[in-house]
Amino acid sequence: MAAEKVVLVFGGSGTIGSGIIKALLKSGKVPRIVSVARTSEKLAAMKDKFGNLPEDKLLIVEGNVASEENAAKLRDDILAKTGKITDVVSCMGSWWQKGPLLDQPLSEFKEVCDSLLGCHFIAAKTFLPLIGDNDGSSYTFITGSENYLYVPNIGLLSIFAAGLVRMIHFIMQEWEQKSVRINAIHINVFVQDPLNTLPYSDPNSPAIDHEVAGRGISGVVLIPNARGKKLPIYSEADFVKLAKTGTL
Numbered sequence: 082m083a084a085e086k087v088v089l090v091f092g093g094s095g096t097i098g099s100g101i102i103k104a105l106l107k108s109g110k111v112p113r114i115v116s117v118a119r120t121s122e123k124l125a126a127m128k129d130k131f132g133n134l135p136e137d138k139l140l141i142v143e144g145n146v147a148s149e150e151n152a153a154k155l156r157d158d159i160l161a162k163t164g165k166i167t168d169v170v171s172c173m174g175s176w177w178q179k180g181p182l183l184d185q186p187l188s189e190f191k192e193v194c195d196s197l198l199g200c201h202f203i204a205a206k207t208f209l210p211l212i213g214d215n216d217g218s219s220y221t222f223i224t225g226s227e228n229y230l231y232v233p234n235i236g237l238l239s240i241f242a243a244g245l246v247r248m249i250h251f252i253m254q255e256w257e258q259k260s261v262r263i264n265a266i267h268i269n270v271f272v273q274d275p276l277n278t279l280p281y282s283d284p285n286s287p288a289i290d291h292e293v294a295g296r297g298i299s300g301v302v303l304i305p306n307a308r309g310k311k312l313p314i315y316s317e318a319d320f321v322k323l324a325k326t327g328t329l
């Protein structure tokens with residue numbers, strides 16, 4: 082058992098992030114999980130969602146990575162409570178589908194950039210240096226297929242999802258010599274929380290339960306078989322393989 086692990090999950094209130102937290106908790110292999118809520122209301126809702134677990138099992142900290150200052154404060158607040166972070170899963174960003182690209186005001190362009198790309202940039206530049214030189218540490222980015230899909234009215238989502246893929250590529254290259262394992266899981270299937278189903282159904286491609294996805298993503302954190310890898314997911318079987326082997 083990786084007795085020393087303290088895993089920080091960004092996006093823990095969301096579909097995928099909550100699946101990761103549930104899977105890490107059930108694995109029994111991570112003594113302490115940390116997540117972040119952007120407001121006190123969200124903090125209360127998250128605690129409730131995971132059954133009000135004690136803070137030495139699941140610590141939910143109020144904070145955000147909307148600016149470098151806020152992120153530094155969040156890092157210091159977490160470290161004051163846990164003493165260390167060993168692994169990070171960055172799973173932030175919500176669906177955006179608000180209309181044709183050139184109808185969007187510049188303010189929306191900038192807001193979506195901050196929300197889908199800026200948060201990953203700030204989280205990485207704040208938290209990666211903490212674990213970069215630590216053997217056994219990992220930083221896992223979660224992305225989707227929005228960067229290459231053509232779906233009407235998702236222009237801004239697609240642009241910044243593509244930017245995220247390139248950002249991850251550069252971070253992997255620039256941190257290649259460090260001890261930390263940096264991986265990216267590109268999810269090309271729909272994932273849903275059965276308690277909060279998506280307005281989507283396709284009999285040929287049913288949505289995958291978020292705990293199945295969470296177990297797969299946990300595999301990459303817990304089994305050190307992937308390093309600098311882009312791990313594309315096309316089916317439930319891919320998540321199952323990740324859960325067993327930590328790689329594809």
Ligand SMILES: NC(=O)c1ccc[n+]([C@@H]2O[C@H](COP(=O)([O-])OP(=O)(O)OC[C@H]3O[C@@H](n4cnc5c(N)ncnc54)[C@H](OP(=O)(O)O)[C@@H]3O)[C@@H](O)[C@H]2O)c1
Nearest residue numbers: 092093094095096097173174175196200224225268271272
């Ligand atoms: N669900 C799927 O089918 C699917 C498929 C492929 C890929 N993905 C990828 O998985 C990731 C998460 O998707 P999801 O379905 O879990 O989305 P979701 O249910 O909408 O959850 C998004 C999470 O990101 C957080 N978040 C959003 N913007 C943020 C910001 N600016 N700063 C900090 N946190 C922010 C949200 O926190 P708050 O609660 O504070 O808003 C929430 O925890 C995305 O990268 C998405 O591309 C999802």
